[in-house]
Amino acid sequence: MEMPQGLLAACALAPAVLMLAAGLLARFAAVATARLWSLFQLFSLGALAFTGVAAWIGPQGLHLPAALQATSFGLAMAMLVQLLGTVIGGFSSRYLQGEPGQSRYVAALAAVLAAVHLLLLADHWVLLIAAWALVGMALQHLLCFYPDRAFARLAAHKKRIADRVADALLVGAAALAWLQVGEGSLSALWAHVEREGMSPSLHLAAVAVVLAVILRTALLPVHGWLIQVMEAPTPVSALLHAGVVNLGGFVLIRFAPLLEHAMPARVLLLVFGLATAVLAGMVMLTRISIKVRLAWSTVAQMGFMLLECAMGLYTLAALHLIGHSLYKAHAFLSSSTVVRQTRLQALHEARRPSTLSLVAAPVLAVAVVLALQGAIGQGAWPAWWSALLALAWAPLLWLPAAQGELASRAGQVLAGVLMIAGLTVAAQLAHALPLGIVDTPHDVLGLLALSGMAALYLGLALLQMRPQALAGWRRWSYAGFYVDEAYTRLALQLWPTRWVPESRARDGAEAAPALAVEAR
Incomplete structure (x- = not known):
């Protein structure tokens, strides 16, 4: 027996409706914090179940009203988003224990998820623009959850x-x-x-x-x-x-x-x-x-x-x-x-890779990716993209400059080659997923991108071989090339705002005379 079309459409719309209901409940209902988080998780798990049903039915079986359209990739994204939202919600309930304003947090989180579900189904300009704008407005409340942080x-x-x-x-x-x-x-x-x-x-x-x-x-x-x-x-x-x-x-x-x-x-x-x-x-x-x-x-x-x-x-x-x-x-x-892992790694002395491995790594990586692409027969992407991926994965084949046993160094190279081979095969197999996406590769643009990635690898290799010679560049790089500073000044000139909380601004004003006296 076939399901009614209205019920099929409800499977795709239910996640957005459930998340919207969770947000309204958190915003307007007087519910204890622990109970509120339990209800949010219940609504979120229900939404996750509906996304799974909609993905199982597929876009051809979902008959949505005008301005909405389900795609294979959109349904996959809906499952991913709702899964992440459910996990993040559970983590948040523990992370924010004892914090004030948790109902406001739940309402904003649910609103973000509801808006994202609408965006993934949008087939009309008005709905697309409205849903994306709602995502940003709801996210603002989460970004400023601690209003005293400037x-x-x-x-x-x-x-x-x-x-x-x-x-x-x-x-x-x-x-x-x-x-x-x-x-x-x-x-x-x-x-x-x-x-x-x-x-x-x-x-x-x-x-x-x-x-x-x-x-x-x-x-x-x-x-x-x-x-x-x-x-x-x-x-x-x-x-x-x-x-x-x-x-x-x-x-x-x-x-x-x-x-x-x-x-x-x-x-x-x-x-x-x-x-x-x-x-x-x-x-x-x-x-x-x-x-x-x-x-x-x-x-x-x-x-x-x-x-x-x-x-x-x-x-x-x-x-x-x-x-x-x-x-x-x-x-x-x-x-x-x-x-914790990074601090443990910092206890060990960093060793620069050898010059030979810096030069040989991209050559070997390109050979591995192209060989696998040829063995599979029908490559999922153009050859220039294989070269670009190989440059991105080449650092897996770097070897430290310090001398070591030949067997140990050969084992490191073999492990790097196997990792690159695994990534290549996984990427090729993933192309068989029914996402309903059609590629239109452009060779000229691809070669331009490859040249940019080659320049990045060359800069990285120079940084490893001659770290002192790039001291001036390192200072600019650490500062993010001062791009954000220019944008921040422009943003505050065009749209001024008080971004320092009033309490901190008042404390700074009271401290200024004392600091001036101390300086004299």
């Missing part, structure tokens, strides 16, 4: 500015596309582009969408808020880095039918994505704070993900998004273990 308030303010500019760009893109197509449906836009091609207004719309994604995904030069928001509670950092900031990649994959024909937008993505991946990767090498390094690695990974979208490798971008989400959620929720 840098958290500054980060939230800078993110608010980037979000509002992104909203304006999306509204402009929607207006241009709506006038051209005659309606606001995204599916109608894909059909129009396939049937009649691109017009100047649609090229402008594609550029506006790309710029909005750049702003929302914390690419340079508006990345600073993602670094400073480390003062928010740790589970908020996990939610942000593992889920919310990755939504830009989902939107680009959703807009692949438009970007396929919009070369100016893809070039813009390539420039910003490559610059962010290279510069953030350099900065991460010079940072000591573990949570800050994790934040910078997110910036670099976002640049890398958008770079994959620019080259038309949308399946790789989707797999990258899923893998990054799982990794960052684990990294932040187990940050105490990461700190």
